[in-house]
Amino acid sequence: MGSTSILSTVAKRLEGKVALITGGAGGLGSATANLFCQHGAKVLIADIKDDQGHKICNHISPSNASFIHCDVTNESDVENAVNTAVSMYGKLDIMFNNAGIMDPKKPDILNNDRADFDNILRVNVTGAFLGTKHATRVMKPVGQGSIINTASVCSVIGGVATHAYTCSKHALLGLTRNTAVELGQHGIRVNCVSPYAFPSYQSRNLLGLKENEWLQGDMYSNLKAEDVAQCVVYLASDESKFVNGHNLIVDGGFTVLRSVFEPDIVIMSRGMLLIVLMLIMIITSQIEWRQQLGIDSDASSRESLKQPQFSKREEVVKEKIILTQEKNIQRLNELVRSLKEQLQLCQCNNETINGTVSSLTENIIELEQQQILED
Secondary structure, eight states, X not given: OHHHHHHHHHHOTTTTOEEEEETTXXXXXXXXXHHHHHTTOEEXXXXXXXXXXXXXXXXXXXXXEEEEEOOTTSHHHHHHHHHHHHHHHSOOOEEEEOOOOOOOOOOSGGGOOHHHHHHHHIIIIIHHHHHHHHHHHHHGGGTOEEEEEEOOGGGTOOSSSOHHHHHHHHHHHHHHXXXXXXXXXXXXXXXXXXXXXXXXXXXXXXXXXXXXXXOOSOTTTTOOHHHHHHHHHHHHSGGGTTOOSOEEEESTTHHHHOXXXXXXXXOOOHHHHHHHHHHHHHHHHHHHHHHHHTOOOSTTHHHHTTSOOOOHHHHHXXXXXXXXXXXXXXXXXXXXXXXXXXXXXXXXXXXXXXXXHHHHHHHHHHHHHHHHHHO
């Protein structure tokens, strides 16, 4: 019994802490509130969805979770939420600025309205600014605290979401880093979590999906709100006490693997560039080798390669060059295979990339045949 009790205590990574979660009635907010309470924290959920917020608190634990109405674009609401957390639970250790909204995608900037743009920035950026400001007001005197902002993979890439949403998440990352520098000297850590899309009311609504529908055939589509919540727990806990100004990307490698996000926009990846450079290097070395040995590139000169008259030094140079080129061709083949696997994972059937890969493959075959003839 004693060991069970000890393990239970150790497992509660937020024991005795108090958290305020804006946007707490949403998918990630409610999942995080639930996980925070499981780890021993007292949670105040702040949202404009009153009925949903109260239901979540009752579902989690009425003794550990409470709700307060809060519009994050209204500074008095945010100030009141912070004050309420302190009056109810005696302090505020964790501020999770999670409230955020999306807008319908309009790729053409001429179709974007300023009012919609301003609204996205007001909720996603100004809301986090106000949350950070008033959390700092109560955390600074005690010299500790953790402020966490919900950003997105859109904080580090472009072309995935709307202009307004992408701008807001880039701005939120800037706010995180700037405040981390200022507040770090007062014992307050500021970080953000940047997830890939996961099932929620907002994301389904944006994608035009039904209530129980979600993306299929995507290696990243298994991400759940609970997975992101686990990362938030880490940033909120003392386990991350030396993590400050960090953008924790939770995307299964999406931003690393993919350089193509829109079906009609193709961007050459680093892998493709590397292959092109390798191909240029091989062709260049072929030309240099021929120039060094005085070999013509026309077809008739290939007959003379069958019985070349080389000195011993030239023979050694030739063998080294051939060996190097064989290794280069092998590496090039491996890079092409890797690129094809990446393209398959990305489900990218763009004719430009496929044509380029096919062309490179043909060049490799031609080089290999040429190598055989020269040998």
